Amino acid sequence: MDNKMFCFQCEQTAGCTGCTGNAGVCGKTAGNAKLQDELTGALIGLARACSGNPRTDKTDRLILEGLFTTVTNVNFNDDTLREMIARVNEEKVRVVPGCAGCPSRCGNIDNYDMSRLWKADEDIRSLKSLILFGIRGMAAYAYHAMVLGYTSARVNEFFYKALFVLAEDWRMEELLPLVMEVGEVNLECMELLDRANTETFGTPIPTEVPLTVEKGPFIVITGHDLYDLKLLLEQTEGKGIHVYTHGEMLPAHAYPELKKYPHLKGNFGTAWQNQQKEFANLPAPVLFTTNCLMPVKDSYSDRVFTTEVVSYPEMVHVGDEKDFTPVIEKALELGGFSEDTEFTGINGGRTVLTGFGHGTVLSVADKVIEAVKAGEIRHFFLVGGCDGARPGRNYYTDFVKMTPKDTVVLTLACGKYRFNDLDLGTIGGLPRLMDMGQCNDAYSAVKVAAALAEAFECSVNDLPLSMILSWYEQKAVCILLTLLHLGITNIKLGPTLPAFISRNVLDYLVNNYKIAPIGDPAKDLEEILG
Incomplete structure (x- = not known):
């Protein structure tokens, strides 16, 4: 450990114990x-x-x-x-x-x-x-x-x-x-x-986001920083450049103050771990605003720009002055696609829905409550969290596909890219699959759960609600600790349990909060629904 690195803070850490060699898995x-x-x-x-x-x-x-x-x-x-x-x-x-x-x-x-x-x-x-x-x-x-x-x-x-x-x-x-x-x-x-x-930026509203990239110059912006996106939209206005979100920036399409820019066109690509493949032949620059940057490949290294605390050797960094001119010039130089180019989500969908934050969901809370009391909605699932490349994450797609038609799936963070292009139909006039936003928007899930508990005069743990979470990095850690602070029990966590959790600490969490690892999706679903 003295001459090598030691790091076990992310889900993909080597051997589920820790990265200890010359380089980490990240x-x-x-x-x-x-x-x-x-x-x-x-x-x-x-x-x-x-x-x-x-x-x-x-x-x-x-x-x-x-x-x-x-x-x-x-x-x-x-x-x-x-x-x-x-x-x-x-x-x-x-x-x-x-x-x-x-x-x-x-x-x-x-x-x-x-x-x-x-x-x-x-x-x-x-x-x-x-x-x-x-x-x-x-x-x-x-x-x-x-x-x-x-x-x-x-x-x-x-x-x-x-x-x-x-x-x-x-x-x-x-x-x-x-x-x-x-x-x-x-x-x-x-x-x-x-x-x-x-x-x-206003209260998010449900928005259908296309996955097609229109012809002409464009910029892809990824990460979580909505203010950086607003500045980029202001600086590209009237320049004939389209802007596409990627990864955790997708929910930006639902904010009124960002939606008003007509050149915010749609979403390109899927979750962060696919960027090395998705950016390889992209005729456009990519701006990283927060975490989720992977080691940059030579095939697109001349097109990567960073800002805020993100930094990578030899990549152009946009400092505190927030002058995105280098990004804009690169977009004009590359020219984009020569014709409209159609992309799909992981499951073949051509659009995705976002914008179901607590403002939207609670505005129709009376309909949701009526649907539960009438037996139209049997159960709610919060299937959200971080995505990653470790085998086993297909569990979340399979789980969502298996959920019965009288259940609702709430989701947030980049884990949703496993299934957010699925059409699960509607229930009580609402989509069965509702994207609540970024991991930064986890408060929406807490707010909705608390409001439902109040309406039904019970605790959150007594609601027909189950949390099926995936984790990757440290923001997932503080969200999990918030859920535990709120006394929420029976959380299923995966695809692996954190390497930094000792056996005694794990036993404490299991005994007091009934945290359990994910298993077989069909069996987990059967156990939850009884």
């Missing part, structure tokens, strides 16, 4: 992984320096940027990682200017050596990993809200608290409450982001 090198550990250690040192010392908005932003940078598939660039480490260290000196020259240094605010965490007792390592990976995911949500001008003092303060504790010698009984607090604070963070998005 594509980052051992050197890159160690720099991300060094950055995390510096953030812990900064958080400890801020304990009892004044911090600024700049400090808060740096904490968010640093944590977001270490999420899987965000930053593969050693140079930008070193720059961020330097910025964190400079900020620590600003916070405690006299500490470095102190003749009797206590070491309390030294940058933390992450190998101490990776070599810790497995149960302590497991709980601290849940905290660390949870706040990494939450930092991504907080960052998107911050970009739109929305912040929360409680959310920001919790990042410092959690980072501080990672360097403490706490026992399991002390760490468990903090793990649950990650979920509690993340609920507030998700509500903040939901408010930021809807107050900025």
Whole structure:
């Protein structure tokens, strides 16, 4: 472990135990992984320096940027990682200017050596990993809200608290409450982001999105950052360039303030793990706004642009000035397809539906409740989460295809690309398959579940509702912790259980929350419906 990398934060980690060689399954090198550990250690040192010392908005932003940078598939660039480490260290000196020259240094605010965490007792390592990976995911949500001008003092303060504790010698009984607090604070963070998005871009409305790419120059934009998309739409207006979403950007089509741009045409491609194949012969540039960047292939390396915290060696990066001129010029140079080109989803569909956030679903809550009471709707399934390449993810497609016609399937995040082009018909005037948005929109699912529980005067666990979740990276971790904070039980999780969960911690989750791995879709469905 000393001479190689160690990373087990994503679902595809090697052997379901950890990436320990010269490179991770995600594509980052051992050197890159160690720099991300060094950055995390510096953030812990900064958080400890801020304990009892004044911090600024700049400090808060740096904490968010640093944590977001270490999420899987965000930053593969050693140079930008070193720059961020330097910025964190400079900020620590600003916070405690006299500490470095102190003749009797206590070491309390030294940058933390992450190998101490990776070599810790497995149960302590497991709980601290849940905290660390949870706040990494939450930092991504907080960052998107911050970009739109929305912040929360409680959310920001919790990042410092959690980072501080990672360097403490706490026992399991002390760490468990903090793990649950990650979920509690993340609920507030998700509500903040939901408010930021809807107050900025409007309440999403159901929208049918074509998968055909029209002839002429175009740009593909991927990731989660809706503000970046808005800026790109503004800068491409009137230039004869069409804009297509990819991956987690698909739900942008449902927001009124983004829909109003006629050159936002449709969606290209499917989930993030297919990009190396889908981008290979694409006559257009691709702009990455957040995570889900895979190692870039030579076949399209001249067409990849990054922005925000995303970075890859030798790729053109659009900085804080947000001048997308290089992307626009590349689109005009490549020219796009010479004629309209028809693409389909994984199951052959030519369009997909999105826009069924809590604003839409709750606006027809009376019809939903009537349909349940009349026996027209027997059960709700939330089948959502991250997609990935590990075998076994076909489970989710098979499960959705098997759901009876008197059930509703709610979905969100990029896992939906496994089945979102299926036509499951309608029920009570609503589509049986409803896309609630990005993983960033997980608050919608929580809001709908809470509203149904209130309407039926029962707990969420007593609703005819089952959660069938897939996970890949750290945003899924903080969402899971939020569901546990809310007391939701009987969640089925897959395609594998997290490598960072020790046997004792897993037993705790199973005994208290009845978390179970996915199995055979037909058997799981039979068990759920009785």
